[in-house]
Amino acid sequence: MNERQIELVQRSFMRFASCSVNCSTSFFLHVFSFHPxxxxLFTGDIERQGIMFMKVVSMAVNSLYDMDSILPALRELGKRHIEYGVQPHHYAAIRESFIWILKRELAEGFTEEVEQAWGCVFDLIAVNMMGNEMEHDKASTSSD
Ligand code: HEM
Structure with a gap:
């Protein structure tokens, strides 16, 4: 990700974060309506789950200039996901709903450029959770 993309994400996240509890519940309802x-796989409270998901997103957004510092945590999170029964193709389903909720909340601020930048953030998180070294090299943060 380049500096402009990081800035777009960090700026739009400030607006998005203010709706987090509501948003994360709608986000999961969206996931389940398209992927019942x-x-x-989810045994716990969905609202709590949404808050935990958004916490990781927030951690990533705040670490975009220093992703290396959160890679071990993402790896561990990814390993736990295998135990939850999550498979690599499930990440695409979650990605779709994540982009949908951002679009809903950011409305006209959600330009194509912002969408692409957020796509990169999700991919950075997902690729590192899945532990794919090659993809990680491609997706890691750079300042060009
Ligand atoms: C950006 C990607 C994702 C992030 C940041 C994320 C984050 C989290 C977090 C923080 C937890 C709390 C438990 C823990 O820390 O181990 C969790 C649990 C869980 N996640 Fe994810 N997750 C992601 C992708 C997915 C995907 C693709 C699935 C597939 C359906 C999934 C399914 C689950 C399930 C089943 C649980 C356990 C819930 C329960 O016990 O009720 N997650 N996730």
């Missing part, structure tokens, strides 16, 4: 097969 994922619902049984």
């Amino acid at each position: 097969e994922l619902r049984p």
Whole structure:
């Protein structure tokens, strides 16, 4: 990600974060309406789950200039996801709903450029959770 993308993400996250509890619940309802097969993987409270998800997003957004510092945490999170029954193709389903909720909340501020930048953030998180070294090299932060 380049500096402009990081700035776009960090600026838009300030607006997005203010709706976080509501947003994260709508986000999961969206996931389950398009992918009902994922619902049984979740055994806990969805509102709490949404808050935990957004906390990781927030950690990543705040670490975009220093992703290396959070890679071990993302790896561990990814390993736990394997135990939850999560498979690599599930990340695409979550990505779709994540972009949907951002679009809903940021409305006209959600330009194509902002969408792309957020796509990169999600991919950075997902690729590192999945532990794919090659993809990580491609997706890691750079200042060009
Ligand atoms: C950006 C990607 C993701 C992030 C940041 C994320 C974050 C989290 C966090 C923070 C937890 C709390 C438990 C823990 O720390 O181990 C969690 C649990 C969980 N996540 Fe994710 N997750 C992501 C992707 C996914 C995907 C793709 C699935 C597939 C459906 C998924 C399914 C689950 C399940 C089933 C649990 C356990 C819930 C329960 O016990 O009720 N997550 N996730």
